[in-house]
Amino acid sequence: MDALTPATTEAGADRTKSLSRRYGAALPPHGPWNETIAGLLDHRSVRDFLPDPVPPGTLETLIAAAQSAASSSNMQLWSAVTVDDPATRRELARIAGDQKHIEQCPLYICWVADLSRNERLGAAEKTELEALPWLETFTVACVDAALAAQNAVVAAESLGLRTVYIGAMRNDPVRVAELLGLPPRAFVVFGLCVGTGNPATRNEVKPRLAQSTVLHRERYAATAESRDRAAYDSEMAAFSARNDMQATTWSQRVLNRMGPLKSMMGRERIRGALARLGFELR
Known part of the structure; x- marks a missing residue:
């Protein structure tokens, strides 16, 4: 087998780092990789911007x-x-x-x-x-x-x-x-x-649920869900602590967001609003 070149080794390390930031310990198998995929996995939501205008055009x-x-x-x-x-x-x-x-x-x-x-x-x-x-x-x-x-x-x-x-x-x-x-x-x-x-x-890359929870083959199966959720809650608890987030785990965030109706902030009235905007929605 040919020895891995430094470039190949570096690319593999970058891929592992990107996947680790997105999935924590629940890494999916390595697959094809390029700059576009690396950029997609680097996505994070940012809520603090410099005042600099974006470039013309x-x-x-x-x-x-x-x-x-x-x-x-x-x-x-x-x-x-x-x-x-x-x-x-x-x-x-x-x-x-x-x-x-x-x-x-x-x-x-x-x-x-x-x-x-x-x-x-x-x-x-x-x-x-x-x-x-x-x-x-x-x-x-x-x-x-x-x-x-x-x-x-x-x-x-x-x-x-x-x-x-x-x-x-x-x-x-x-x-x-x-x-x-x-x-x-x-x-x-x-x-x-x-x-x-x-x-x-x-602004860290936020971990996501393991692929074994969201990826189903042939038929929907929730068999790994409880195990994955426990591991993901642990991952998100560490993320939340590092980033001063109030909801420490993903499970708690879901319960906070989808439990009380008041958490919808008025969006429970959206059907009526759409009717006022001219949508009949038959």
Whole structure:
């Protein structure tokens, strides 16, 4: 067998380090590896940004990456709205529970499930879009927006920028729509902060559940779940202690987030809000 070259050895060490940060001791088998995969495994949410603006053309580059994502039947049922106005940012931060990074980040993008554009197309062509008001079409729009945004995140991180999603735009989607001047049948699925992370703030790669919990072969099987959860809770407890997080384990975080209805922060009323935004959801 040929001896491993230094480059091969170094690549293997980098792969092991990346997988260890993501999975702790529950390492999956080594597989193919490249810079793109390494970048994906290095993802972490960042909530403290330097004030430096993003380089010129960055927004347009991120949108080009977003528009290169898959789109169901190429319907392209999403839009993006950037927000620079400090007063609007301040109100969006308030809606999101005073998440100050919304005001701090140099680039803030709201990702919109947008059925309004195709509704206007149908009206212009004098054709009733019978599929428009159905839940399936709304679901496709949300999926399209999520796929597009994730492409933008990968692109941003490849440029050395950091990001964090803001799902709390759904705390009050009607007010968010008013602030952004959205037409009927347009809904902000989430926001996205983009910028240069503050190097003075600790931002670790957050461990994830073992693959034996989330990866099923042929048929769903939860046989490893209890064992994996105990090990993962231990991993997350150590992570939480290092990063001053209140919920020490993953199990406790799930119970806190999904136990009391008040933890939804108004999102339990989202069906009514969607109706007010023009979505029939048959």
